[in-house]
Amino acid sequence: MVLVGHVKDKTAILVDSMADTWGTLCLAARHLAEAGVTKAYAIVTHGILSGNALENIELVIGSSQSTSTHSYTPLKVLGNGSFGTVWFCDWHGTLPPNTPLSPMQCGAGAHLDWARKHLIAVKCMKKKWEGSWDECQKLKELEARKGRPLTGGLVSSIFFQIASGLNHIHANGYFHRDMKPENVLVTTTGLFDYTTLSPVAPPNIPSEKVVVAIIKLANFGLARETKNKPLYTDKDVHGYTPGSHDHTPYPYP
Numbered sequence: 001m002v003l004v005g006h007v008k009d010k011t012a013i014l015v016d017s018m019a020d021t022w023g024t025l026c027l028a029a030r031h032l033a034e035a036g037v038t039k040a041y042a043i044v045t046h047g048i049l050s051g052n053a054l055e056n057i058e059l060v061i062g063s064s065q066s067t068s069t070h071s072y073t074p075l076k077v078l079g080n081g082s083f084g085t086v087w088f089c090d091w092h093g094t095l096p097p098n099t100p101l102s103p104m105q106c107g108a109g110a111h112l113d114w115a116r117k118h119l120i121a122v123k124c125m126k127k128k129w130e131g132s133w134d135e136c137q138k139l140k141e142l143e144a145r146k147g148r149p150l151t152g153g154l155v156s157s158i159f160f161q162i163a164s165g166l167n168h169i170h171a172n173g174y175f176h177r178d179m180k181p182e183n184v185l186v187t188t189t190g191l192f193d194y195t196t197l198s199p200v201a202p203p204n205i206p207s208e209k210v211v212v213a214i215i216k217l218a219n220f221g222l223a224r225e226t227k228n229k230p231l232y233t234d235k236d237v238h239g240y241t242p243g244s245h246d247h248t249p250y251p252y253p
Contacts, residue, residue: 001027003031007035009038011097013042014032014040014041016042016043016045018045018048021052022053025042029042072090072122073090083126085124087122087123088119088121090114090118090119091119092118095118102114152194153192153194153196154211157212158213161214162215166179170226174223174224178219178222179217183218185218186215187216188211188212190212191209191210192212193207194208194210196208
């Protein structure tokens with residue numbers, strides 16, 4: 001792993017789509033620390049956290065007397081679903097700069113018990129997944145494509161339909177609050193000649209005949225009106241399914 005550029009006395013942000021054991025992210029963080037960064041944050045879309053991932057990131061459950069900056073104190077349950085539980089916690093480390101205070105810490109609805117705390121939500125899975133990314137590669141949908149990437153035109157069409165659906169919801173005064181792959185319904189019908197959208201594709205590249213995808217958004221059980229006042233996740237949260245493996249903190253709310 002080679003670091004390019006000068007990072008001394010700067011804040012580093014590491015971005016990854018999927019973190020399995022977190023070995024690569026932790027190695028990158030060590031390189032950055034050795035190069036003189038003051039802080040490093042990791043942003044991960046899917047935190048699988050398999051193998052020794054938890055040992056790598058050293059995230060532990062603590063108490064109000066804990067001194068570790070990678071620990072937290074559970075305060076109460078926010079949501080309990082089939083696959084996991086979301087806990088409202090006091091984080092013992094520092095939050096990112098300019099993180100706004102929760103409405104529960106300021107204003108008319110402030111709770112005195114939660115003053116001067118670093119309030120976060122922690123997602124905890126009830127069942128540990130013993131698999132890895134290699135197992136994901138065996139999904140029949142991926143095997144059927146034999147390593148071929150999805151056609152750019154099809155991806156663009158799917159994204160446009162999802163964005164249009166959300167825009168329609170927002171225009172009518174609601175927001176979904178539970179967008180995830182399980183709540184995106186896909187129906188295929190017919191074939192269409194999609195041309196490439198890649199800016200680096202060679203000229204006159206032939207189009208690819210692929211299915212037409214019709215996208216619908218489903219499961220509005222957690223939807224709220226946009227005119228509602230916070231808190232959005234503190235009350236009436238039932239059936240919430242966490243999207244990552246275990247102990248993944250993010251600022252609350």
